[in-house]
Amino acid sequence: xxxxxxxAAYALTRLFLSLPMLLILLTIVFAVLRVxxxxxxxxxxxxxxxxxxxxxxxxxxxxxxxxxxxxxFYLGQIFTGNFGTxxxxxxxxxxxxxxxxxxxxxxxxxxxxxxIVASIIGIAAGVVSGTNRDKPSDVALRLYxxxxxxxxxxxxxxxxxxxxxxxxxxxxxxxxxxGLPFPNQVTGLYTVDSLLQGRLDMFLVALQHLVLPSLTLGxxxxxxxxxxxRANLLRTVNADYVEAARARGIPEGRIxxxxxxxxxxxxxxxxxxxxxxxxxAGAVLTERTFSWDGMGMLLLKSIDxxxxxxIQGVIVVYALIIVGLSVIIDVINGLIDPRVRY
Amino acid sequence: xxxxxxxxxxxxxxxxxxxxxxxxxxxxxxxxxxxGKILFRGRDLTMLTNQMYRRLRGEEIxxxxxxxxxxxxxxxxxxxxxxxxxxxxxxxxxxxxxxxAREALISMGIHEARIRNYPHEFSGGMxxxxxxxxxxxxxxxxxxxxxxxxxxxxxxxxxILEILQDxxxxxxxxxxxxxxxxxxxxxxxxxxxxxxxxxxVELGSVRDIFHKPLHPYTxxxxxxxxxxxxxxxxxxxxxxxxxxxxxxxxxxxPRCSFAQSICMEKVPPLxxxxxxxxxxxxxxxxxx
Numbered sequence: 001x002x003x004x005x006x007x008a009a010y011a012l013t014r015l016f017l018s019l020p021m022l023l024i025l026l027t028i029v030f031a032v033l034r035v036x037x038x039x040x041x042x043x044x045x046x047x048x049x050x051x052x053x054x055x056x057x058x059x060x061x062x063x064x065x066x067x068x069x070x071x072x073f074y075l076g077q078i079f080t081g082n083f084g085t086x087x088x089x090x091x092x093x094x095x096x097x098x099x100x101x102x103x104x105x106x107x108x109x110x111x112x113x114x115x116i117v118a119s120i121i122g123i124a125a126g127v128v129s130g131t132n133r134d135k136p137s138d139v140a141l142r143l144y145x146x147x148x149x150x151x152x153x154x155x156x157x158x159x160x161x162x163x164x165x166x167x168x169x170x171x172x173x174x175x176x177x178x179g180l181p182f183p184n185q186v187t188g189l190y191t192v193d194s195l196l197q198g199r200l201d202m203f204l205v206a207l208q209h210l211v212l213p214s215l216t217l218g219x220x221x222x223x224x225x226x227x228x229x230r231a232n233l234l235r236t237v238n239a240d241y242v243e244a245a246r247a248r249g250i251p252e253g254r255i256x257x258x259x260x261x262x263x264x265x266x267x268x269x270x271x272x273x274x275x276x277x278x279x280x281a282g283a284v285l286t287e288r289t290f291s292w293d294g295m296g297m298l299l300l301k302s303i304d305x306x307x308x309x310x311i312q313g314v315i316v317v318y319a320l321i322i323v324g325l326s327v328i329i330d331v332i333n334g335l336i337d338p339r340v341r342y
Numbered sequence: 343x344x345x346x347x348x349x350x351x352x353x354x355x356x357x358x359x360x361x362x363x364x365x366x367x368x369x370x371x372x373x374x375x376x377x378g379k380i381l382f383r384g385r386d387l388t389m390l391t392n393q394m395y396r397r398l399r400g401e402e403i404x405x406x407x408x409x410x411x412x413x414x415x416x417x418x419x420x421x422x423x424x425x426x427x428x429x430x431x432x433x434x435x436x437x438x439x440x441x442x443a444r445e446a447l448i449s450m451g452i453h454e455a456r457i458r459n460y461p462h463e464f465s466g467g468m469x470x471x472x473x474x475x476x477x478x479x480x481x482x483x484x485x486x487x488x489x490x491x492x493x494x495x496x497x498x499x500x501x502i503l504e505i506l507q508d509x510x511x512x513x514x515x516x517x518x519x520x521x522x523x524x525x526x527x528x529x530x531x532x533x534x535x536x537x538x539x540x541x542x543v544e545l546g547s548v549r550d551i552f553h554k555p556l557h558p559y560t561x562x563x564x565x566x567x568x569x570x571x572x573x574x575x576x577x578x579x580x581x582x583x584x585x586x587x588x589x590x591x592x593x594x595x596p597r598c599s600f601a602q603s604i605c606m607e608k609v610p611p612l613x614x615x616x617x618x619x620x621x622x623x624x625x626x627x628x629x630x
Contacts, residue, residue, distance in 0.1 A: 240412035246369045247407075248427050248476065249399035258426075260417050337417060338460040 003238025010341045011331045018327050030074055033312055034067065040308040044087060051255030061308065069163040072142065078316055096313040099298065104317065105188025106176055106294035110217065110286065111279045112189075114263035117218025119167035120274065122225020129226060130264075131256060142227060149223035157216040164212060171211045172230050174291045178205070217283060221275060228271050239263065267339050274330030277322040288317040345483075348510065348517040350531035350548075352524060352563065354582050357539040359520045360408070363486045366518075367405055368395045382484070401431045403481035406475035408489040414461035414564055419470055420447065421457040425481055431480055442479060450475040450505070453622070458556045467498035472551035478509060485510070486518040491526070503530060528552060536560050539583050541591040542612060546619035556629045592624070600625060 041058050058064050062073050077083060083096035089101050126328070129141040172178060176191055188191050191210060194202035215244045236242065237260045245255050284296030286296035291297075295314060302310040351359050366380055366388060380387040381402065390398065396582065400404075407413050414423060414462050424443030425436060434442075449456050450471040459467060470490060477485060487506060491499035505529055510517050519531060527534055527548065534551040536544040544557040555561045562578040580597040585588050589596055595605040606625055612622045623629075 176429070191437055240409065241415045243364075243369060244405075244413040245415070246475075247364075247367050247399055247405040248430070249396050249401060250426060250430050251396065254426070254430070258418070262417050263415070339416060339462050 007334050007341070010334050011327075012335075015331050018323050021326075022323045024320070025323060026075065026078060026316065027071075029315050029319055030071055033308075033315070040306055043306040044308070061087070074312075076330055082308040083153055083313040083316070086150070086307050086310050088302055088305035088310055089305070090301055090305055091124075093245065093309065096309050099310065100295070100313055100317055102188075103132060103293065103295050103298045105281055106292060107287070107296065109176075109189045109191065109210065110283055110294060111293060113214030113277065114217035114221060114279060114286075115272075115276050117214050118221035118225050118275075121218070121222035121270075123229055125226040126221070126229020127233060127261065128143075130230040130237065131260075132239075133234060138230075142230070145223040145226040145230075147226075148219055151220060153220050153285045154289045156220060157213070157286060158206065160212050160216055161289075167168055172209050173212065176206070177208050177290060178209070213286050213292055215278065216289070217286045219306070221279070225268075225272065227240075228268055229264065233260055233266050236260040236263040262336065266333060269332055270329055273325055273332070277325040280318060280321055344516070346510070346516055347513050347532045348519055348530055350527035350534045351518065351520045351537060352522060352527055352534060353537035354546075354563075355522065356536045357582060358585075359522075359537060360488050361540075363405055363488045363518070363520055367399050367403060369399070374620060397431065398484050400427060400477075400482065401480045403484045403486065404480070404482040406470075406477050406485065406487045410473050410495050411466055411493070412472055414469060416461055419458050419460055420464070421453075421500055423472075423476055427476060428479060446479045447472070448477040465577045467494055467501065468586075470494060470498075470502055474502070474505060474509070478513065478515075481513055482515065484516045484518065488520045489522070490519075492521075505609060506530070524563065536563065540585055540619075541586055542622065543594065545612070546621075546622040550616070550619045554619070554629070556619065556626040557594075557623045558600050558617055559594050560621075561603070561629070564595075592622075600603065 026298065041054055041061075041063065044057070045054060045090050052079070055064070057088070062070055065073070081097060086092055086094050086096055087091065125141045125144065128147075130140045132138045161173040164170050182190075184193060184197055186196055189245055190206035191203055194200075237256070239260070241263075242255055242259050246252075250259075280295065283292075283294065284299060285293050286292065287296035295317070299314045301307075301310065301316065351362060353359050361370065365376060365419065366382075366387070368390070370376070376388055378388075378511065382398075387395070387398070418426075419444050421440065424446060425439040428434060428439040429436070430444060444454060444457055448454055452468065452471065452475070456463070464472065471491070474490075484578070485506075490506070491502050493500065499558075505528065506519075509515070521527060531548050533545065533547050535542055536551070536557065538557075540561045544551065544555065544560045546556075551560060552564065552571075555564055559578070562576075564578040578597055581597070583593060589606075591607050592598070592605045592610050594603075595601040598605065602624070608624070610622045610624045612620050613626060614620050615626050
């Protein structure tokens with residue numbers, strides 16, 4: 001065991017404590033999928049199949065069992081990594097997990113791209129805004145934060161497509177890749193895979209495709225980030241330890257970076273991390289706008305084709321991602337703040 | 343202030359004691375108007391450029407704050423506070439700065455094994471000792487202590503005052519002690535300045551102020567001290583004025599039992615009534 005009070009001990013404890021959280025989340029997913037009105041099997045066949053076929057399909061999926069047996073079966077499936085097989089028209093008979101693992105990298109790539117855009121713009125704008133309180137630059141950036149936050153993501157996406165893809169022709173408006181043979185699948189992230197293969201031309205193509213979707217999703221998020229960074233910075237630039245540092249003759253730039261900014265970062269990391277998790281689910285609209293073949297598209301298609309095991313699988317994976325990210329956020333906070341320990 | 347002396351600054355809450363300390367160091371909030379001059383070794387500090395003022399802070403004039411609990415950066419080790427301050431003022435290597443940090447902390451009774459700890463791992467008294475060590479590590483010629491013991495318990499208070507007295511002598515440093523505790527003033531100060539509503543109302547040696555207070559406010563302040571024999575509590579009627587719209591003439595006149603019509607009309611100048619004993623009262627000579 002690592003030394004008690006150390007960061008490693010904190011990370012391990014935090015990981016262990018995430019298990020009950022995961023169980024609660026999975027239970028909610030289970031309950032919600034069974035509480036929502038409508039019989040998924042009836043919807044699948046839309047009344048065109050004889051009753052015995054419907055009953056047989058229901059039996060195959062275990063949906064004719066009592067809820068407590070279904071629940072144990074469901075948890076057993078998740079913890080053995082077997083999410084069942086698809087019953088939808090798109091992926092009929094294929095493993096749900098294999099399909100999800102095939103689509104997940106696209107969403108991860110988009111989420112990371114959006115996060116980079118949002119962090120760079122949001123943190124820079126927040127710092128300028130927070131250190132120039134009520135000056136014209138602050139007022140302008142606050143206005144930007146509000147406006148960009150309320151713009152619908154699909155509208156912004158289409159405007160960017162119109163300007164940069166249709167008019168200027170700088171970036172493609174659709175898909176993740178085109179023109180060249182696909183990079184070898186290693187991580188599934190095309191930008192990373194092409195570099196692993198040593199193909200700069202492939203990397204540039206992948207990057208070009210990534211720019212507009214990332215920009216769309218990142219810009220919308222950047223408004224919220226700007227406001228979060230600004231509010232926390234305003235709190236720390238007036239803190240007692242900042243005044244004390246000034247009284248000791250510490251240079252102003254260092255006071256902002258080591259005292260005000262670093263202390264403001266603690267709540268910001270939490271908010272940013274949770275946004276990152278929400279981004280996976282929120283990417284649905286962006287993926288649709290840019291025909292980005294990821295988890296969001298998969299979820300939409302599965303709902304269209306009433307693919308019950310697939311819907312459940314996608315939502316469970318979202319739950320896993322959110323739990324995993326929340327552990328990572330807490331560990332990062334522990335890295336920044338020595339007071340965060342068990 | 344004179345070299346090597348301890349000047350006590352006393353007054354009620356809200357009379358501008360802490361503001362005085364911050365004004366000397368030029369760290370009042372942005373946009374604050376400063377009138378008049380702050381003279382330090384023949385230089386007017388209000389005329390300094392930002393860069394010169396920054397160098398002066400910590401190096402020539404240091405400030406110890408009232409509440410040590412919130413004055414250290416929670417994300418930095420104690421040692422890093424010292425290294426940062428030393429390197430902000432002197433071009434020395436990290437190794438040398440670290441050695442000096444260790445010496446400064448050990449001299450304040452902080453154990454060597456703890457210099458890599460974070461502020462939250464120390465008690466209030468220890469943090470105030472760390473703050474003092476931090477203020478003195480560059481050997482300033484003037485130390486401003488803004489109620490350095492208010493938030494500490496009585497035993498720690500006595501220790502801190504003793505440390506301050508010893509260091510003052512060891513470094514031949516002047517000490518500006520801001521406090522509302524007249525007992526501390528009588529014990530450790532050479533001279534006393536009494537502030538009322540942001541103005542200096544009386545200045546003199548501890549003996550003069552305690553035995554022959556000339557300003558009615560100082561008299562009121564002294565009679566409100568509680569002794570063992572005290573049977574009845576004395577207080578000064580009313581409360582300090584609103585400084586956004588201070589009273590006309592002498593700012594103390596609404597609360598003064600000796601007030602005449604001149605007190606409402608004319609601001610009393612600071613007059614030397616006897617050698618080294620100044621007061622701002624139209625009738626100061628009556629109390630001599």
